[in-house]
Amino acid sequence: MPNPVPLYLPGDSVVHRLGAGTKLLVLLTAGVALALWRSPWQVGVALALVLFGYAVARLPLRTLLRQVVSLAWIAVPLLVIQWIFASWEIGVGVVGSFVTLVLLAGLVTLTTRTTAMIDVVVRAAGWLRRLGVDPERVGLMLALGIRSVHVVLGLAEEVREAQYARGLRASPRAFAVPLIVRSLRHADRLGEALTARGVDD
Amino acid sequence: MPEIRVASVSHSFGDGAARRPVLRDVDVVLTEHRIGIVGANGSGKSTFVRLLNGLIRPDAGTVTVDGRDTVKDGREVRRRVGFCFTDPDAQIVMPTVAEDIAFGLRRRDLSRAEREERTRAALTAYGLDGHADHPAHLLSGGQKQLLALASVLVTEPDLLVLDEPTTLLDLRNAAMVRRVVDGLPQQVVLVTHHLDLLDGFDRVLVFDDGRIVHDAGPAEAVSAYRALAAG
Numbered sequence A: 001m002p003n004p005v006p007l008y009l010p011g012d013s014v015v016h017r018l019g020a021g022t023k024l025l026v027l028l029t030a031g032v033a034l035a036l037w038r039s040p041w042q043v044g045v046a047l048a049l050v051l052f053g054y055a056v057a058r059l060p061l062r063t064l065l066r067q068v069v070s071l072a073w074i075a076v077p078l079l080v081i082q083w084i085f086a087s088w089e090i091g092v093g094v095v096g097s098f099v100t101l102v103l104l105a106g107l108v109t110l111t112t113r114t115t116a117m118i119d120v121v122v123r124a125a126g127w128l129r130r131l132g133v134d135p136e137r138v139g140l141m142l143a144l145g146i147r148s149v150h151v152v153l154g155l156a157e158e159v160r161e162a163q164y165a166r167g168l169r170a171s172p173r174a175f176a177v178p179l180i181v182r183s184l185r186h187a188d189r190l191g192e193a194l195t196a197r198g199v200d201d
Numbered sequence B: 001m002p003e004i005r006v007a008s009v010s011h012s013f014g015d016g017a018a019r020r021p022v023l024r025d026v027d028v029v030l031t032e033h034r035i036g037i038v039g040a041n042g043s044g045k046s047t048f049v050r051l052l053n054g055l056i057r058p059d060a061g062t063v064t065v066d067g068r069d070t071v072k073d074g075r076e077v078r079r080r081v082g083f084c085f086t087d088p089d090a091q092i093v094m095p096t097v098a099e100d101i102a103f104g105l106r107r108r109d110l111s112r113a114e115r116e117e118r119t120r121a122a123l124t125a126y127g128l129d130g131h132a133d134h135p136a137h138l139l140s141g142g143q144k145q146l147l148a149l150a151s152v153l154v155t156e157p158d159l160l161v162l163d164e165p166t167t168l169l170d171l172r173n174a175a176m177v178r179r180v181v182d183g184l185p186q187q188v189v190l191v192t193h194h195l196d197l198l199d200g201f202d203r204v205l206v207f208d209d210g211r212i213v214h215d216a217g218p219a220e221a222v223s224a225y226r227a228l229a230a231g
């Protein structure tokens, strides 16, 4: 199963050393910009810049290719549909800006420690304190969200293997029910472990 | 060693007709370095150890660790009592190894440098050096459990409670965890079905149906437990 959340790859490139806040701001700005300007050449320039970022960060080509391949499953059908029902310009604009943004988000997560991103979110969410929300909590939710993707993918793999082992054919229900049960049990245990580690205190 | 005092503790789960007593008037004082707990499935071991850091509040009776009530001073108790569970995946909070170890230190008043120093030391101590920036989900089961242990031990608890830390591990990985536990200077309370882990322990409690039915050295307690299991 392709992993939709790329993880930090240590390095000492300029991109790695850039502040987490700066990188998140760039990502946000790019999101807004690509919503406004998405003609084929504008998207082309943006994509080229992102790919340049990957090169500067000296990330392995394999990491980039793997992301492109897992994106292709959505991007190609989307492009075909837009092409048929609208025009190729719109197709390239919409799909191209989507791919560019996902790759940029990938570049940010690949070059930034989760802890550093959480620190930024915790600082940015400081104003929530006035509403009685603990910003540390918001940061923790973010970390748990990322970690949970990996755990649930692992559980899904286990359920699938267990079904193969018992010779069950793939049925969505036979897959979903044990996966949900395991995920809930995981959540229960995780809650207990968090309490034991003093998160509620 | 801290003094764990469990006084007249009873606890039940469920309501009405489904109500089931799980601990029945348990009284015990533990001051030894290494304390083992054995007993059949459902005999109340996990419930008992969850009292020690206030994860479970007893229906009746009190539990104190070094004079601190685990219910009233729960926060203070949890800072001193580290807890390691069976399933390592459910204990790891952060996506990467070093970050998970550092996580436990976030709420302590430590400078960034101190935090990093302690994290580095823990990585080395538990053989996770080479994995600092690795995603936690790619570790083996034994390495995950070592990570869970390291993340608890980096906060320097006075007492470490372990509830079947080796149950999901193979022999090699169980031996790794055992070596770490054997080398700990702090007080340890270990629940296990792997009876050989209890060699060299100071005291072993045998639970049966919510009561402590034997309380002795490891050899005597284990043979009493075997006799009990044989019916």
Ligand SMILES: Nc1ncnc2c1ncn2[C@@H]1O[C@H](COP(=O)(O)OP(=O)(O)OP(=O)(O)O)[C@@H](O)[C@H]1O
Residues within 6 Å of the ligand: B013, B014, B022, B039, B040, B041, B042, B043, B044, B045, B046, B047, B048
């Ligand atoms: N949260 C809960 N809600 C309801 N019943 C529970 C809960 N936790 C434990 N029990 C029940 O309490 C009894 C004792 O459970 P406990 O987990 O303490 O046993 P144990 O000695 O740790 O067993 P095992 O060796 O299987 O881990 C069991 O019958 C169990 O089903």
Ligand SMILES: [Mg+2]
Residues within 6 Å of the ligand: B045, B046, B047, B163
């Ligand atoms: Mg148990």
